[in-house]
Amino acid sequence: MRDLYEVLGVGRDASSSDLKKAYYRMAKKYHPDHNPNDREAEENFKEASEAYRILSDEDQRARYDRYGMDGIRANGGGGGGGNVEDIFSAFGDMFGDFFGGRTSGGRRQARGADVRVDLQLSFAEAVWGTTKEVKVSRDISCTTCTGTGAKPGTKPEVCGTCKGKGQVVHAQGFFMVQTTCPHCRGAGKSIKDPCEDCRGRGVVAETSTLSVTVPSGVDDGQSLRLAGKGEQVAGGAPGHLYVVLHVQGDERFRREGADILTEVTISMAKAALGGEVEVYTLEEDCTASATIEIKAGTQPGEVVVRRGQGIPHVGEKGRGDQVVRFNVEIPKKLTARQEELLRELAAEFGDEGMAKEKRGFFGRSKK
Numbered sequence: 001m002r003d004l005y006e007v008l009g010v011g012r013d014a015s016s017s018d019l020k021k022a023y024y025r026m027a028k029k030y031h032p033d034h035n036p037n038d039r040e041a042e043e044n045f046k047e048a049s050e051a052y053r054i055l056s057d058e059d060q061r062a063r064y065d066r067y068g069m070d071g072i073r074a075n076g077g078g079g080g081g082g083n084v085e086d087i088f089s090a091f092g093d094m095f096g097d098f099f100g101g102r103t104s105g106g107r108r109q110a111r112g113a114d115v116r117v118d119l120q121l122s123f124a125e126a127v128w129g130t131t132k133e134v135k136v137s138r139d140i141s142c143t144t145c146t147g148t149g150a151k152p153g154t155k156p157e158v159c160g161t162c163k164g165k166g167q168v169v170h171a172q173g174f175f176m177v178q179t180t181c182p183h184c185r186g187a188g189k190s191i192k193d194p195c196e197d198c199r200g201r202g203v204v205a206e207t208s209t210l211s212v213t214v215p216s217g218v219d220d221g222q223s224l225r226l227a228g229k230g231e232q233v234a235g236g237a238p239g240h241l242y243v244v245l246h247v248q249g250d251e252r253f254r255r256e257g258a259d260i261l262t263e264v265t266i267s268m269a270k271a272a273l274g275g276e277v278e279v280y281t282l283e284e285d286c287t288a289s290a291t292i293e294i295k296a297g298t299q300p301g302e303v304v305v306r307r308g309q310g311i312p313h314v315g316e317k318g319r320g321d322q323v324v325r326f327n328v329e330i331p332k333k334l335t336a337r338q339e340e341l342l343r344e345l346a347a348e349f350g351d352e353g354m355a356k357e358k359r360g361f362f363g364r365s366k367k
Helices: 004-008 016-030 039-055 058-067 069-074 084-090 092-099 123-128 268-273 336-348
Strands: 115-121 130-141 167-172 175-180 203-214 223-226 241-247 254-256 259-267 275-280 289-294 303-306 322-329
Touching: 004 016, 004 039, 016 039, 039 058, 058 069, 115 123, 115 130, 115 203, 123 130, 123 241, 130 241, 203 223, 203 241, 259 268, 259 275, 268 275, 268 322, 289 303
Parallel strands: 115 241, 259 322
Antiparallel strands: 130 203, 167 175, 223 241, 254 259, 275 289, 303 322
16 A cells, blocks of 8 residues: 555645645545446445544554554554445545535435433432333334335336435536435435325334333443334434433442442441441442441541442442441530540540530639
8 A cells, every 4th residue: 555645645744734735635536426337436435434443543543653554454453445335424524524425325314313312210220220111203114115205016216316425516607516315305316295194204103112221331411323213204314312321329238430439437446446337339229238346546538439339430440449438427416424534534545634624704713
């Protein structure tokens, strides 16, 4: 393969903007829709697309600059050219900007709209995963006409205005402008006898219930994509269904990524002397508990980390950690006996000021 920079006609110091502009020129010049049945143009188009695919990725560009194509192949990045459909799949948005959408035989391919639904989850369901059912309202392919829009026994005819391309070209000053066919609205076909059930649309509205598998470890605000479960359009690919997750909080746990924080309040006596305390854990759908050792002399804010006892990583092995933080409770009111004992303790610590009993303003001795 030729030098990638040479293919795009740019220098090695070209910016990402320069690369995109260069690829725009090459893609427009050799685009298959502009060069039908031209094998050489197709090969040039594929070569330019492969060059842009590599150089537009910062990591791959750095490897190419240092090692050439050997560095790309060693990292599993050698695309080998692929076919034109792969290129349109990879750069679909860009070709939409260049040419108004990918065309097939000169006709723009439609795609169904994406659909969004919201799904409520408890904290435990988000941690351990679950299977939920959601109701989805969308357009699906008409079963009566199998999505053609034509009455059973008939079939759509090629649009006489655009000759099946879905686009028409007309002059505007010195330029030739391509627009959607006003007769077939880009479908490239016309229907004389429309299907009675879908009235020629090829799709019908439906509300159905779908089963959604929620993996363990998901978080609030994340979404799941169910490919091809969105709306359908006649003669085109279906859109996607996006399930947006809303996770309820749990006052026992505070989540930070895959880690959870559990706060435990202990008495100052237990903090000083040490002991044990029970804390909630994520096991058994967040209903289990574990015994945590409190070391003598534990200070307020100190933590104990339970490694690998946090939230599972989505789609990966392992879990985060559970961090247990100790809050030391200072009593606001003391009994007479408690105060007496604390003053004795203060004396043992050498804090004479605290060891002496305080006397109120009205309890001062009269002179």
